[in-house]
Structures are given as structure tokens and as C-alpha cells.
Amino acid sequence: MTSSAANTPQPRNAAPGAAGVGVGALDLSDRAAIAWGALFVVVFVGTFFEFFRYQFVQATTQVQDWGHTLLIPLISGYFVYVQREKLALQRFAPSWAAFLLLFVGLAIYSASAFGPPAIQHHNVRGVGVGFALLGCLLAVFGTASFRWLWFPWAYWWVFGQTISERVMSRVTERLQDWSAIGADILLNTLGVDTDRVGNVLTVHMSDGTTHPLNVAEACSGMRTLMAFLAIGVALAALGLPRWWQRVLLVVAGVPISLFVNVLRVASLGMLSMVDSNFSTGEFHSMVGLVWLIPAFLMFLGVMWVIRNLVDEGQTPPAPRTGVKS
Template structure:
């Protein structure tokens, strides 16, 4: 009778193996003979097999952490070249942020983009890096050529800012491929809120906002006893107890609400991105930023008119006027937060089960099926 381990150990080894890569059930079929099982057990128990099993690393996708210093040097060089190539446009944009109060929020936009990247840092460093030479480098070279032609021939400053942001996206695609661009496209696109609009386009957007604020204010003032408001464009002539008030109220460009609209829409996009909500709720919250900003500006114009009529005209202009405009941002956030709370409490959706819960449910379902 051949020597070897007892039959119990043979049966155990032909059932399951708890050692190393063989730790999974083996089918108990006729092809696994006792002699085969004994030879497998002898191989597993040898020191050579244990050493081989310990030295072979698992196969994993190569992420950013495994690429070493050359990749970071490449990113630093490309980033430096990009800043050098667009340094004139960057300086003009920063100067506009400093000199124009309508775009003073531009300093905050890059900080929000960096925060978005920080939130996704784990996913970014775990992706498999596959640089895109054709689309990434090709589009980057094309954008640089278009930028050079624009600076020499067309000189459209707004296009230069847009080309800079697009070049950032092309650089990301070139360095990390489509997987990296998929995780970073929103922080890059968010930089568009920091680009000042052209003067003509800005005026075309502010005129309807001025007219809307003036119309609503005139309607509300006419509803107040002993007040009569006559609207002429964006100028409101007011009669109080039959006496005309001089000078007339004018909804200037600074009262159009464009500054509040741009800042609040940018913050609305940030909050919709950071909130863990269903996609449709994020979309509604994002769309609500425009009417909320317009409503807050109408309230501002109306309050300014009431202060001018019933209190003291000096408190309706200057620093007090600017302070009232600043207070509209917390009011807009209050409306936004109220809408978010309303949707959270009216539309309660079942949360998706975790992986542990799914495994437990599958096990219970399998066991119940076996009992049947």
C-alpha cells in the first residue's frame, strides 16, 4: 500500500485549498485522483513554492503613484510652458479682476477648481495613466497656433482667455489621457466663470436685467398708497402725495444684477457638483440660480427705492448702496438652501445598497434556493 497522507487529508485537499492562489473550491470530480491531490499538496508545502508565491506581485493597473518623478517633471515643464505662453492674457485677466468690481469674484474661481481636484484626488491617483499623443498633443499644438494667429491678426481678447482654458484641457489629455480628462473636465470648465465677458456682450445682457428690475419696482411702488410711479426706460419718476421727487430714480448698470448673477451661478454650479444628490435634483438646483439671482436683484432695487422715498436719499447711494448689494448674496443662498431642503424632504429616494448588503442578500437568496 503506497505511503502518503491519510485519506481525510486527501479528501480535504480535493475539496478546498486555503493556501495562496489555490484558496478556492476545487470541483470534486473523477479527474482529481488521490495521487494527483498528494502531488499538489507536496508542491504547496515545498519552500520553493512559498518563496515563489511571496515574490510574485499582483498584477494591477499602473497608476500615477507608480510612474515616478519623470511624470511630475513632465507636468511641471508643460505647466510652466503653458503659463509662459499665455502670461500676457493671464496678467490682463488678473488686472480686470482687481479693477472691475463686477469680476472681483474671479479670484475665487481657481480656488474652487483646485478644491474640486482635491475632492477627487484619490480617483485621480488611482486611474491608469495612458497619455494621448494624437488627440492631446495634436489639439494642444493646434490651440497654440490659433492663439498665435489671434494675437497677430484678429486680436480678440476674449478668445485668448478661452483658448488658455482649452489648452489646459488639452494638456491634461496629453499627460493622462481620456481617463484623467473625464475626472478633471469640470474643474477646468469651471474656470470659464473667471473670464470677463466682452464689453458689448456684457451690455447686451445687462440691459434686459435693468429693464426687468425697473418694471417690477414700478409695479410695486404703484401698489403703495399715495405713491405714483411712472416708468420711462430704466428711469422711474415718483410722485409722493402729489409732490414729484427729485432727482428721479434710475436703475443704473451697477443695479442690473449682472454681478450677482455671474457670482451666484458660479457658486450654484459648485454646490450642485459637491452635493450628493440625484442628477435631476442637481440640474434643477443649477437652473434655479438664474431666477434666484434676478429675484434678489429686484428686491435690492425695490428696497433702494423705498429707502430713497421714505427715509433718507443718502442711504440709497454710495457705500450703503454697495452694502445692500453684498447682503443680497446671503439672501440668494437662503433661497437656494430652502429649495434644496424642500427637494430633500419632498422627494426621498431609496439609497443604493452597499456591497456588503448585496453580498449578504445574494448569500441568503442562494441558501433559500438550496433549501427548496
């Protein structure tokens, strides 16, 4: 007679002597796991409070440039959420080598916080926070699960913090030049008498008055380039199965950003004909935020074109980003 226990299916990770710690599969739907996760977030943010405080201030006081950084952690969390079933099947096998990364992260952060003024910089602290988070992920989940976690981690690390003005200006100044040239051509094509000297556009009214618009000062919209790239990477990871399609969509973020900013500058120039105050202050910032909507629609349109470049009946290769469309 066969024992009933022999017919009872055994848990996937209950085999003795298996590689790793042998704790078993992670139940990511367990309330206890959620509670531990919330506690980890509180402790992590508290440990690196100065970094997150400064980041929050930058995001809330420079919404047009860095407001998107407030959404990046949520998007990264969603990337993890869509992979929750795969994560649940991985063995809970912490990597002790991860504590070295955690130590390196804490050392970099401490050196930036208390060290020489030359390295007391937000982005240096960001490097330390990134290494520390990587160490925590490997310590908790192990290397097997990290194949699904590296992309959300990298996405937050790259797009979740402000970038040094010195670095951004080297890119945005050139793009602002192109925006001024494009807006000048567009305004004159639409019949708006406009002159350009460097980055300064001058709109000439029929009554002889003029309204100057300094693209470099009044238009910081090119610094939304990071927001455009963040949108492109997120849409590429979630909506496109092939690596080259994803690269195309991310690269498309640069011309889309430039084109939208040309339209933005041109619209500010036309609004200045109604009231010169429309090209400055809060109204100017609101116009910049409004133009993010058509920019997002452009991304969706480009993604549709890229997706239809190949036969959907073909089986795409397995995604390597850890995020499945």
C-alpha cells in the first residue's frame, strides 16, 4: 500500500542540501514581507536622509526640471511589481559579498557628507546611496533574483536624482542654441516677425514695440531632457520586446525633446505678443508642463512605429532588462 504522503507534492524549494541558504521561496504577497519592506524603506531613507531631503527640495522647487524624480521610485517599484511572480520563484539566498558593496556605499556617502569640500556634492552622495542600495538588494534577495532587480535599481539610480548643473549645461546649452534657431524659423514661417541674436529672440509687433525672449534664461526646458529620456526608457522596457527597438525609442527621446522645446519657445513667443508677462514667471512654467502631454503622445507614436517595423508573428528574443512587455 502506497503512503498518502508519497503522493503529496513537495514545495519547490524544500529539498534539503540545495544550493544557497535553503530558506525557501519568497512569498512577496505576504503581509509580513510588505511590512518588512516598509521598515526597510524607512531605515534606508533615514540613513541617507540628507540625500533624499536635498533631492526632494530640488524636485519641488524646480518642478519643470526635476519634478519627474519624484515619480521615478514609483516607476522602479512598478518594474519590480510586474516581475513579482518570477521573484517569488527564486531561492532566498543572500550574498555575503553584498555587505562589501553596502560598506563601500556608506563610505562614499560619509566621505561626501563629512570629507573635503571638493567631494561634498549631491551626486557623489548619490553614488554612495546607489552602491548601498545595490548591496542591500543582493544581501536580501541574492544574485539569482538580481537578474530581475538590476533594471529597476539602475533606472532609479540614473533618473532618480538631479544632475550637476556643470554637467547638464554642457548638453543643454547646445540644445538651447538649436531650439532658438528652430523657434526663429518657425515663428517667421508663421508670419511672426522675429529676429535672433544668439539665444535671444526678439518679436516685433505691428505697432513698433518689441518683446525679447531669452531662450537661455527664460527657457530652461531643455533640462527636461532627463525626463524625456526617463519616459523613453520606461516605455521601451514595458512596451517593446527587442533590444534594438528599445534603443531606438530611447535615442528618439533627444529629437523629441528638441522638437517639443522648439514648439514651446515658439508658443511663448506668440503668447508674448498678447502679454509680455506670459513668457516669464509661473505662466511660463505652466506652458512647459503643458507641452509634456504632446511629448508623451509623440513617444507613444514613435513606439507604435518601431513596434510595427517587424512582423509581430515572429517570436521575439527573451528580454534581458528584467522587465517584460
